[in-house]
Amino acid sequence: MVNAGKQLITGLGVLLLSLVLSVSCYAMDFPDEVEIDSLANLYEGVVFDHAMHVDATENCADCHHHTTGTGVSDEYCAKCHEGDVEMDTVSCQDCHSADPLSPENLHNPAPGYIYHDDKPNLKAAYHLKCLGCHNEVDGPTGCEDCHAKTEAGDKFYHSGEFAPAEDASHGEHE
Amino acid sequence: MSKITRRKFLAGSAAGGAAMMLTPAKKAFASGSFEGFPDGMGVLVDLTRCVGCRTCEAACNKEQGLPAPDLPFDDYSVFDEIHHGNQKRRPTDRAYTVVNRYEPEGADKPLYRKIQCNHCNEPACLTSCFVNAYTKTPEGAVIYNSHVCVGCRNCMIACPFHVPAYTYHSAINPVIKKCIFCYYTRLKEGKPPACVESCPQQVMTFGKRKDLMKIARERIAKNPDKYIDHIYGEKEVGGTGWFYISNAPFEEAGFDIHLPKKPIIDNVKDFLAIVPIVLTVWPALFTGFHLLATKGKSHGHGDDHSHDEQEGH
Structure with missing residues (x-):
């Protein structure tokens, strides 16, 4: 299994939720730093410099869609969510499920939805948002620019101390 | 033990041949219109999302218990590898999936593409296999039985x-190896394959093929400026279980855009359908004609013993 510890996800999810819940963009308080580590396994969690990203972006909606009540940046979403007020939940994992085997991630398109039926899972939501923007603004895009690889990661990728020997023979398998 | 006489045999084959002739031809050709199992699973691959991290390759290696790679899975120099025939990397017996990098004309960013078995609705490998090693399962996977494989490599040519890759290093029992959609460990239990689950960008979306087709169309419809208006694998070679949407023309991401829309088997189906008819119906039919033509001359008279004697002349 690539994703580890559902307990870890739940425990740290609650922690992260409480951090993010207590705040909102601009008008309200927001955390200067968010530790995104609910999925940490092959890589360490990310210590996310929220304050810097608040300064760097024009609108909370660039990352938080319509949930912060600051207007939406996507025209498609605006058809329904224009003028939305701040929601109770603004954390990514409130809407994007971390468990790859959860019904909403296993059944595509998500049953019972007309919209929001093609929602990325939590891991993808993070990476698509972060990397998508970083690619556009020339931010860091290497895996380890954001999170260091763990020992489990080195083992998984056959890197670091688990790297194959230089002159690994092609033909010999055990 | 009942003795089958020549007369009984001929009568039986004539009757059987006649029965075959009367069977509606439509039934015999039904395989040609097979469009995949209704609830077959598939994977939608969105090339616009792939960043070439090779995590899927590592996940495949682990899940399938494949031998350690020559280079770490986070070594991106493999994208520069060019193999014989001026080719980028291809799946091998030691790596059932590989990611390649392409530089589409006019694009400011490279395009990455994961290659693995596309799990065709009507697989050419399956139809080419004379020992019937391949199976297209109702879940959508194209799997094969290594114990049956004789190593003829027809499927490698047909695909x-x-x-399909070959264990060339094995001197005693070389067999075919390829992606099996993680059938035994995951798909059978309704779980997505390891590569899909491992992907940090959800390049791959797992679901029923027919439902995923809807998602693919929706993504293209919502972002007409982003995507090429084509789903590669919707129609190609009769439809594939894994299919692709892209922001660059597919030929620039190494796809063969000249593949027929019909399954590969259609190329030879008309001929192959005639073979059993020729082999079974013709002998009976023409023997019948012969018997009719020679009726009252030497056949059909006397008992079996005398008949055998006549044969012996």
């Missing part, structure tokens, strides 16, 4: 995507 329009050049996917």
